[in-house]
Amino acid sequence: MQNELQQIPSLRIPRSPILTTNSFGTSHGRNVPSVIEIRNILPVTSGRVAIAMALKDAQIGKGHKVLIPAYHCTAMVEPVLWSSATPIFYRIKHDTSIDIEDAISKVDQDVRAIIIVHYFGFPQDVVTIRQMCDKCGITLIEDCCHSFFGGQAKTPIGWFADYAIASPWKFFPIFDGGYLLSSRHKLDHINLRTPSVYFQIKAFFNILERAVEYQGFGAITPLVGFPLKIKQFVWDTIKSLNVSSTESSMRKISADDGIEFDPRWIDIKMSIVSRIIMNMASLGKIIEQRCANYSALREILNDAPGATTILPNLADNIVPHVFPLLVDDADKVFRHLICLGVPIIRFGEFLWAGMDRNTCKVASRYSSHLLQFPCHQGLNSKDIVWLGQTIRKALQ
Numbered sequence: 001m002q003n004e005l006q007q008i009p010s011l012r013i014p015r016s017p018i019l020t021t022n023s024f025g026t027s028h029g030r031n032v033p034s035v036i037e038i039r040n041i042l043p044v045t046s047g048r049v050a051i052a053m054a055l056k057d058a059q060i061g062k063g064h065k066v067l068i069p070a071y072h073c074t075a076m077v078e079p080v081l082w083s084s085a086t087p088i089f090y091r092i093k094h095d096t097s098i099d100i101e102d103a104i105s106k107v108d109q110d111v112r113a114i115i116i117v118h119y120f121g122f123p124q125d126v127v128t129i130r131q132m133c134d135k136c137g138i139t140l141i142e143d144c145c146h147s148f149f150g151g152q153a154k155t156p157i158g159w160f161a162d163y164a165i166a167s168p169w170k171f172f173p174i175f176d177g178g179y180l181l182s183s184r185h186k187l188d189h190i191n192l193r194t195p196s197v198y199f200q201i202k203a204f205f206n207i208l209e210r211a212v213e214y215q216g217f218g219a220i221t222p223l224v225g226f227p228l229k230i231k232q233f234v235w236d237t238i239k240s241l242n243v244s245s246t247e248s249s250m251r252k253i254s255a256d257d258g259i260e261f262d263p264r265w266i267d268i269k270m271s272i273v274s275r276i277i278m279n280m281a282s283l284g285k286i287i288e289q290r291c292a293n294y295s296a297l298r299e300i301l302n303d304a305p306g307a308t309t310i311l312p313n314l315a316d317n318i319v320p321h322v323f324p325l326l327v328d329d330a331d332k333v334f335r336h337l338i339c340l341g342v343p344i345i346r347f348g349e350f351l352w353a354g355m356d357r358n359t360c361k362v363a364s365r366y367s368s369h370l371l372q373f374p375c376h377q378g379l380n381s382k383d384i385v386w387l388g389q390t391i392r393k394a395l396q
């Protein structure tokens, strides 16, 4: 695995402007809001724990049903089962927008909430969904794990929800991290407990260790240097997002740290080091680089044989999480690219076993054929050209 990294050109040059100053939101005239601008915000340890906390705060439990998209990851379903509610799956369309008619047809008196996902950073039509929720009297939970950024004008993503949840470790070089947010409900009554000193230290050293390991700079300079020199960590994080490897690495972590959904992590506060890094993050630069990387990949992969770009239009208010590509011969291309050291994420590869496979054709197809490639801010234009051309070649 280590050597695969050598294949990424210039990976060793620390030029990623991941963390510099606290310049929220703007960059080169773009002004994209971020989910953490929402007023009521609780920093917790993961997105899945935040889902559980949202359900708990909304008093959803036994005898209730929660609508979940048929295209999902199991981390979204586990908290619902923990709450003792029943997950009911609704369809999505080819452009990943939710099939509102299908969702409405599944609402009955037991349905108390709907979870929506802004897949890969592309926002759903929240205004229409909000209206539906108001009409049906159900709680709207916006899963912003793919959409740390985005929104309409100055209104951040997640603002229309009763509860929004975010997963900052998917965008930032931190070990633990999740947010529960709400523009509608105060969250002060939830008392967060500080995690153990052991966990704080572990979170700190996890970041430091990877930075040092990768860059080889002296043990004294890291505090000054490490924010800019964590590409390896970023890269590993991206790679760990590959669901199959997440499953195993998560298990390992969860054995002593509980990043996997574990109710014992409910109401536990994000580690100090993660909170510090989040406060230092230069959001504007992240936005700019991610959009540029996405556009560059789209150009290279445009009309590639045997593949379709499902989300070609990157509107001004969108900051992508990854670049999704629908691949005809997905398994073969996946195996080939993994051998070449290309990091691939497969969100939704494993759908909840309890869901009827015929629920949604798009979800089934995307589960097996939609590969996602990183457009992470830690990658520069040379990395992206290598990535895009390697993918193109593998498709031939």
Ligand SMILES: *Cc1c(COP(=O)(O)O)cnc(C)c1O
Binding pocket: 045, 046, 047, 048, 049, 073, 075, 076, 117, 143, 145, 146, 166, 167, 168, 177, 178, 347
């Ligand atoms: C990753 C993810 C989650 C879970 O977030 P964690 O921080 O990993 O617990 C939930 N929903 C979606 C859509 C995700 O991609």
